[in-house]
Structure formats: C-alpha cells, structure tokens
Amino acid sequence: MSKIKVDPSQEQQAIVEQLSALGIPYQVEKQDDVISNYRKGKKNIHVVPKKGESMDTCATISDKYICCNVKVLKSVSNCPYDCSYCFLQNYLNDGTTKVVGDIKSLMDEVKEKCAAEPDRFFRIGTWELGDSLALEDVLPQARFLIEEFASIPNAVLELKTKSDCVDSILDAAHNHRTVVSWSLNSEYIVDYQEHKTASLPKRLAALKKVTEAGYLVGLHFDPMIIHEGWKEQYKALIEQVIASTNPDQIAWISLGSLRFNPEMKKKIEQNFPASSITHSEMVKGDDGKMRYVKPLRIEMYDVFLSHLKGCLGLDDISPLSPIKKSTPLFYFCMERWDIWQRFFGESPTSIQHLDLLFAQNFYERFGQNIPFPTIENYLSK
DSSP, rough: OOOOEGGGGTTTTTHHHHHTTOOOOOEEOOOOOOOOOOOHHEEEEEEEOSOOOOOOOOOOTTTBBBBBOEEEEEOOOOOOOTTOOGGGTTOOOOOOOOEESSHHHHHHHHEEEEEHSSSSSSESSSSSSOOOSTTTTSSHHHHHHHHHHHOOTTEEEEEEEEEEHHHGTTOOTTOEEEEEEEEEEEEEHHTEEEEOOHHHHHHHHHHHHHHHTOEEEEEEEEEEEOOTTHHHHHHHHHHHHHHHOGGGGGGEEEEEEEEETTTTTHHHHHOTTOOTTTSEEEEEEETTOOOOOOHHHHHHOOOOOHHHHHTTTTTTOOOTTTOOOOOOOEEEEEEEEEHHHHHSSOSSSSHHHHHHHOOOOHHHTSSSSSOOOHHHHHOOO
C-alpha cells in the first residue's frame, strides 16, 4: 500500500491505534477524493465510519438460479489483488480501498439482526466487496470479528480469501463459529489470472495452519476457467487441497464456472490485455451474465465432481442426502435447477430450501448450541 488515510471520525478506533503501534504512517483527511484509476485506487486505504446498514443478502441472489442466501457484512470495499475476472472492476466507482474503522458498530448491527430471528441460523461473510483477510496484517479487523461471533448463538462468520494472511488469527478464540474459506483455482489460473494473490502453495500452507488451529474451513472452487490442461490441473488441485486439511472440518464446498456481466468484457480486455478468458464461447444466462455454454459447464463439473468424490472417499455428496459427519455440504454457485438434477438427481426447491440445508448440515455436524433448524423457520420466509 502506498498511502493510508483516515476519516477524522475514526481516529480513536482500535483499528487505527493498531497502525500507530505497528509504526505504519497514515494521514487524517476530511476529503475523500474519488480515484478513477482502477489500479491506482488499490494502493490507497481509507479507514471510514460505518454508514447505514452494513449487513445484507449477497447481491448476486437471483430467483432464476439456486442461490445460497448467504448474508454479507460490508466491512471492506475493494481489494489489493488484481484478478482478471474480478467483478469489482465493473462495480466500484471509487477505486480507493475502504475499511470500516468502527467495527463495534458493525457487530452491534449483526447482533441486533440475529437476535431478531433467534430460530434461524445466519451465515455471514465479509467478502462481497473485498478479500476478508488480504489486509489483516496491516489493519486487523478479522480477529475482532472472529471473537465477537464466538458468542452469537445463531450465526457463523465466513472469511473468504486468496491470501495467506492467517498468522494473526490462529490463536483467536473462535469457538468453531468462524469458517475460514479459500477461493481456489488451478495453478495456471492463480499464476496468470489472479495477479498479486498468494500462490497456490502459500494458500494451501495457510489452509493447513487454520485446520491445525481448529477452525472450520470452506473451499470455493469458483470460477472454474477453461485453459490448456485444465482437467489435469483441477484434478491435481483437488488432491492438494484435500491433503492440506481435515475433511471432517470442511463446512462446505462450492463449485461454479466463469461468469460476468456483458459490459465487463471490455473492462477485462482493457485492464488485462494479455488475458484470454473472454475468448471462449459464452451465452447470456437468465441473470444477464455471460457464462460457458451448458455442455461445457457439465463437462467441467463432471470431471471435477468425479475426482472430488474419489479423493474424499465418498459415493454421494448431494446436499439432499442423509447427513454424515464426513460429508461437507456441497453446492453449486449460481446454477439452475437442471444442473443440480443432472448431478444429484434432485435439487433444492428454492433459495430458502438451500438455506435450510446449510442449517441442517451445520447443526448435525458442528452445531453444539445453534437453534434446531425447522422447515417452518426457513421455507415460510
């Protein structure tokens, strides 16, 4: 980072005091100038106050697809990494990386909303507009959130990352109420499309560390991207990942393919002229996003799921099957019912049904004190 600036209202926050303790220089500024250059903005951090509601439903939710109904906590905006397919290059008007300084106010909102529906189980992630851990070595926000979530009876925090910044959270009192997740891809994609992120070996080493620290983990193989040798590389990825963690601690696994808004194609080609990810045949889905044609997506998922089941030693990974201790909850991200039925013979009947399946799986496998999930508390919403 080249510059960190702090809103005057945030000078007394613990996250800013940490900057001083680490000897990291920052500026207190009243005017937040809009930075239009996509990459220039990534080099600057602005510590800002919480404004309005920060906990919401994932913005990609669509009734045309089966979505997981995860909630998001907008604690960070923008990311120091530079992935060619990142939707933020088409979404953020202000390129500055923003971090909410008053994280206590974030947690007050979380606790209030969770308490308002005590019979529901909330999955809440901090990754919608940025990486959950990429800035943790500079601005330690995640550790505070982890220890706050440890005492919420009906919620779990998900920290999703492409970093290896986990050392500062290894001894946090997480009480199994935090899922540390990685966005994972083939080594080729990490090296040539996920610029400035932690290498695949470093991510796997970090995954092993949090596993040994007793955390639950999440694995997100999304987006799968076609490239030369993709079958062999994704199979190798699965083997390496499973060898780096304990399957009994895997809370969930997601799978999805490359997709983006049509207007983002030009942004990708402008910002990443060496990338070839826009060259494949794609079609517009019901959500308006471009994605690989269905036969290609089926081929990709078939290769991946067959090898995943072999590596886990499982014959069945359908989230609708009877729950077993060793079987993580598996789900497709942003796919239609027909894809689920193609691989599992059935599908969740709605977004709310998949939300219920998450709650049931977590309750049976990990949820010592979470509310017993009943159909009425999910499907009636």
